[in-house]
Amino acid sequence: MSIKCIFCDIVRGVEKAYTLYRSNGILVILDKYPVSKGHLLVLSEDHYESVHEAxxxxxxxxxxxxxxxxxIFRVNLKxxxxxxxxxxxxxxxxxxxxxxxxxxxxxxPLRRFWSNRHTLTEEEAREVIDTIKDHTILIDEYLQALGL
Ligand SMILES: [Zn+2]
Known part of the structure; x- marks a missing residue:
């Protein structure tokens, strides 16, 4: 892509992000401005403008x-x-x-959708990754189940 895209830069490793999972053309990173502990972003490694284009x-x-x-959040982490x-x-x-x-x-309980947005700290990022990383095998199981 010739346009400047922060997520493409993250995919290329030019821009830093806390990464939870990377496989199958998918990247899961921690939102830089989470609204709750564990707020994640799932993105495709390839660039598409949005869901209507992918x-x-x-x-x-x-x-x-x-x-x-x-x-993982609901069942494993309660x-x-x-x-x-x-x-x-x-x-x-x-x-x-x-x-x-x-x-x-x-x-x-949810009050306003994007409230409590704050800047992710190293400490919070490490805690989230340590809590979830051992469960990400479920992502591979889900993708394999549909042959993706
Ligand atoms: Zn992009």
């Missing part, structure tokens, strides 16, 4: 990965709730034009 197989892999992460969301277009609040899906565990 081909079906890429869309399936990203959403299946997000779904596996939701299960989060009482989780949101999975993508924004397509500025009207919907999209800010980074590289297809990505937010996975947001909710540890407390």
């Amino acid at each position: 081909p079906p197989e890429v869309t399936a892999k990203v959403w299946l990965t997000a779904s596996a992460l939701a299960r 989060a009482p709730g989780v949101n999975i969301i993508t924004n397509s277009g500025a009207t919907a609040g999209q800010e980074i034009y590289h297809f990505h899906v937010h996975v947001i565990p909710r540890w407390e």
